[in-house]
Amino acid sequence: MKTSERIGSLTRYIVALGAIFFALFPVFWMVGISFKPPDEWIAREIIWFPQNPTIDNYLPLFFTAEQLGLFVWTAVSQTAVKSIQNSLIAGLGGTAVALFIGTTAAYAMSRYKAGGNFMPYLFLTFRMLPPMAIIVPLVIWFTTLNMIDNIVGLILLYGLFPMPFVVWLMRSFFDEIPVEIDEAALIDGCSPLQTFVQVILPLVRAGLAVTGLFIFILNWSDLLVALTMTRKEAITATVQLGSYMAETGQLYGVMAALGIILLVPPVIMGLAIQRYLVRGFTFGAIKG
Amino acid sequence: MAGLRDWITIPDKFKNLLIMPVQLTMNIVAMPAFALAWYVGFTNWSPAAGDWWEANFIFFDNFINLAGDQYFIGAILRTLLIVGICVPIEFALGFLLAYVLSGDFIGKKAVITIILVPMMVVPAVGGYIFYLMFLEYGPVNALLSIVTGTDFRIAWFNQPNTALISIMLTDIWQWTPFMFLIFISSMLALPQDPINASYVLGASRGYTFRRVMLPMLRTPIMIAVILRSIEAFKIFDYIYIMTKGGPGYTTQTISMYLYEWGFKYIRFGYVTAASLLIFITMAIIGWYASKPLRGVK
Numbered sequence: 001m002k003t004s005e006r007i008g009s010l011t012r013y014i015v016a017l018g019a020i021f022f023a024l025f026p027v028f029w030m031v032g033i034s035f036k037p038p039d040e041w042i043a044r045e046i047i048w049f050p051q052n053p054t055i056d057n058y059l060p061l062f063f064t065a066e067q068l069g070l071f072v073w074t075a076v077s078q079t080a081v082k083s084i085q086n087s088l089i090a091g092l093g094g095t096a097v098a099l100f101i102g103t104t105a106a107y108a109m110s111r112y113k114a115g116g117n118f119m120p121y122l123f124l125t126f127r128m129l130p131p132m133a134i135i136v137p138l139v140i141w142f143t144t145l146n147m148i149d150n151i152v153g154l155i156l157l158y159g160l161f162p163m164p165f166v167v168w169l170m171r172s173f174f175d176e177i178p179v180e181i182d183e184a185a186l187i188d189g190c191s192p193l194q195t196f197v198q199v200i201l202p203l204v205r206a207g208l209a210v211t212g213l214f215i216f217i218l219n220w221s222d223l224l225v226a227l228t229m230t231r232k233e234a235i236t237a238t239v240q241l242g243s244y245m246a247e248t249g250q251l252y253g254v255m256a257a258l259g260i261i262l263l264v265p266p267v268i269m270g271l272a273i274q275r276y277l278v279r280g281f282t283f284g285a286i287k288g
Numbered sequence: 289m290a291g292l293r294d295w296i297t298i299p300d301k302f303k304n305l306l307i308m309p310v311q312l313t314m315n316i317v318a319m320p321a322f323a324l325a326w327y328v329g330f331t332n333w334s335p336a337a338g339d340w341w342e343a344n345f346i347f348f349d350n351f352i353n354l355a356g357d358q359y360f361i362g363a364i365l366r367t368l369l370i371v372g373i374c375v376p377i378e379f380a381l382g383f384l385l386a387y388v389l390s391g392d393f394i395g396k397k398a399v400i401t402i403i404l405v406p407m408m409v410v411p412a413v414g415g416y417i418f419y420l421m422f423l424e425y426g427p428v429n430a431l432l433s434i435v436t437g438t439d440f441r442i443a444w445f446n447q448p449n450t451a452l453i454s455i456m457l458t459d460i461w462q463w464t465p466f467m468f469l470i471f472i473s474s475m476l477a478l479p480q481d482p483i484n485a486s487y488v489l490g491a492s493r494g495y496t497f498r499r500v501m502l503p504m505l506r507t508p509i510m511i512a513v514i515l516r517s518i519e520a521f522k523i524f525d526y527i528y529i530m531t532k533g534g535p536g537y538t539t540q541t542i543s544m545y546l547y548e549w550g551f552k553y554i555r556f557g558y559v560t561a562a563s564l565l566i567f568i569t570m571a572i573i574g575w576y577a578s579k580p581l582r583g584v585k
Contacts, residue, residue, distance in 0.1 A: 008391065015388045016399045023403050026417045026461060029427055033420060042423055046430040101309040108306035112299065115307065121575070121582060128574025130522040132543035133566040136550045136559050137325035138318075140340060160317050163310065193296035196306075223412040223525045224543070228551060238412040242529060245416070252420060259413040270408035271401060278473045282511055285581040286470060 027263070034058070034256035041252040057253035061261070076244060076251065080258055083240035087262075090151055090226070090236060091219040094158020098215050099208065101159060102166025107196055109167070110174035111182060120167060124283060127164040135228045142229065149231040157229060158219045165218070165283065166211055172284030173207030174200070210273045214280040217266040237262050329564045333557035343557060350561030359537055360562060363545035370452075370541065371520045374459045379513055381460070382467025387497075390475040400472060407465040415529030418458040419445075422530075448538035451531050455539055458526045463519070467512050474508040475501070510580045518577060521570070542566060 033041055034057050036050045059068055061080040108114035115122075138157070139148065147153035177200060185195040201208070226236040235243070237258065244255050270277065278286050295305045324340070329350060333343030354360050389399060406414070421428050422444040433440040444450045478501060486496040524543035527533060533540035533548060540548070546566070550559040 009393055012388055012391055012393045015385065016393075016395075019385055019389075020399065020402050022461070023406050023465065025427075026414075026421055027405065027409065030413075030417045030420060042425040044425055046425065046427060048427075097313070101313050104306045104308075105310040108303050112303035112306070114303050117582075119307075121578065124578045124581060125571055125574040128518050128578060129567060129570050130543055132522070132524060132546045133563040133570065134318075134321070136546065136556060136563050137321040137328065139550075140324050140328060140556060140560070141317075141321035143335075156313070156317055160313055163313075167310075191297045192299050192302040196302075217408070221410040221412070223410075223528065227528070228547070238410060238525075241412055241416060245529060255416060256420065259416050262410045262413050266410060267405060267408040271404070274401060274404065277404070277407075278470055281466065282470065282515065283581055285511055286474065286508055 030256045030259055030263075033253055034260050036253055038253060057257040058261075060254050061258055076254060077247060078240075080237060080240050080261070083235050083237045084261065086151060086154075086230075086234055087220060087236040087238070090154040090158050090234070091216050093151075093155035094162070094219045095212055095215045097155060097159025098162045098166050099212055102163045102211075103170045103201075103208065106167045106170035107174055107200070110171050111179070120171065123164040123167050127283075131161065131224050135224065139228055148229060149234050151234045154226060154229055154234055154236075157225050158222070161222075161225065162215045162218045165280070166215060168283035168285075169211045169214070169280060170204070170207065172279065172287075173204045173211075177203050210276040210280070213269045213273050214276070217269055220262075220266055325560050325564055325567075328557055329561040331557045333560075334554050335556060336554060340556070346557075350558050351565070353558070354562055354565065359540065360545060362537065363540045363542050366452075366539070367521055367523065367541040367543075370456055370459070370523060371517050374456050374463070374520050375513060375517050377460055378464045378467050378516060379509075381464045382469075382512075383471050383509075385464070385468050386471035386475055390472055403468055404465050406462045407469070409462065411462065411525040412529055414458055414462045415526035418454060418461070418526070419530045422454045445531055446535060448535060451535060451539050455523075455526050455530060458530070459520060459523065463516060466516060470508050470512040471505070474505055478504055507580060514577045514580060518570075518574065 032048070032050055035053045035055070036047070037052055037054050037056065040047045040051060060076050064079055105114070105119075109120055142148050142150075142153055145153075147156075181199065181203070182195050185199040186192070190199065221238070222236070223238040223242065226234075226239045227242065230236065230239060241255060241258050241262065244251060244258065273280070295301045328340055328343075330345055330347055331340070331343035332346050332349070333340045337343065385403070389396065389403075409417070420426055423429075424441060424443050428444070429440050429442060432442075442450055444454045482500050482504075483496060486500045491499070522543055523541050524547070527539055527541060527544050528547070531539045533544045546559055546563060549555050549562070
């Protein structure tokens with residue numbers, strides 16, 4: 001091995017180690033706090049690793065103070081069970097809605113050139129808008145419909161907001177399937193509906209799954225929509241995190257525990273679809 | 289019944305059937321809201337004063353007031369500042385990292401995967417993580433104490449500049465991996481022949497990089513920078529969790545401004561007018577900015 005190559009690979013390892021440290025240390029810190037007892041949360045002499053690991057921080061998220069007996073640091077007014085449930089229901093429901101309305105439209109655009117060029121570009125532009133600039137009019141409209149703090153309303157929005165991603169991703173998956181397959185199916189006597197449902201959809205199963213996971217991650221990560229559209233009954237876990245913050249401010253460990261619960265599913269799912277993340281985030285523009 | 293069957297047998301009708309779900313959802317959920325915005329934005333409506341159709345129509349007063357609203361202008365400028373600082377840093381770090389790590393070494397796949405983790409973290413949680421990191425007795429001050437050898441105790445969230453820096457560092461931590469991901473996958477997908485040919489012909493590494501690799505990376509670079517800029521412009525979650533726009537209004541961005549005036553001061557007419565302005569501006573910018581995304585099929 002030449003010296004320059006050796007220096008090259010040494011540089012690579014140093015850079016890699018540095019990057020790993022910066023990427024993981026913040027997460028490590030929150031994991032640590034979630035397992036620390038209160039006196040170690042923000043000790044004056046910093047405590048890098050939990051000295052007396054405990055799961056007490058996780059308990060108030062699932063059990064009320066009465067169920068637990070009295071801990072000093074369990075004074076959260078509400079467990080996170082309901083909000084985690086809401087995150088799951090709204091996230092999954094929204095993903096289903098987004099997949100349904102997005103995939104059908106994507107197929108129409110890929111095969112029937114529906115909406116010409118304009119409609120897909122319009123959807124893409126929607127996604128470029130800051131959601132906060134849309135949300136106040138939406139809140140006004142949903143108040144009129146009596147859909148504020150309503151899980152169905154949240155599902156509809158979680159279907160609509162990520163829809164442009166579905167359209168563009170699924171369109172890129174449909175475009176990869178030769179049109180000849182559609183034509184063959186039609187010649188063999190399939191109706192257009194049968195061609196779509198029985199011939200083409202099975203071919204993009206993997207794409208659908210990837211898109212679904214991607215959309216679920218987006219919905220699960222949402223704070224803004226849930227924060228403005230829900231009040232009490234339909235709040236999601238991210239909103240709960242914010243309300244713990246406002247209400248206690250000091251229960252670092254309990255909030256860190258909720259943070260871990262929020263963090264784990266998308267990280268696992270994201271890494272599972274790592275190969276498709278580039279395509280996901282770039283609306284199918286870069287295949288990766 | 290024959291009429292119904294047509295929807296799934298006649299291609300033209302089937303096409304309309306396919307786009308019906310998305311059109312229906314848009315027409316029920318989004319369009320009425322959009323139409324409402326065009327009325328409410330011209331009124332002085334606040335929900336405390338009754339229903340929106342009872343509010344006074346004040347023509348362009350909201351927009352005139354916005355033009356002189358120092359908090360609104362300040363929020364816009366601050367948002368642009370965050371975009372202008374974060375995106376170039378994320379780009380530079382992500383690109384360098386991708387360039388260095390695109391060579392072969394053992395454990396490459398694992399390293400790439402680990403670097404992607406921050407990007408998958410729920411942004412609100414990312415904000416909370418960095419809130420913990422920047423606490424007065426948190427690890428950032430502790431690490432800085434070790435490095436500088438002094439007792440480093442900054443209350444990061446109490447001063448405008450340090451509060452803004454902590455927010456920007458959160459954004460950089462979370463989204464540098466996004467740049468890295470796009471660049472490393474583009475670099476790994478580059479055709480090797482032209483690069484090898486350039487070396488064989490005696491070109492230096494730097495020259496090969498500038499004249500052979502960089503032109504091939506033009507599209508991914510444009511897409512990454514555009515997408516990240518637009519996303520950074522929306523910045524909300526970190527600020528809501530970390531500083532709530534404070535101290536004072538010094539970390540308030542556009543999204544935070546709209547949230548505060550909408551949901552804290554409940555001035556729906558005024559904030560709808562502001563939303564319309566942002567909406568239209570970003571729609572125009574978004575329409576042109578998304579062009580590079582359309583071509584690469």
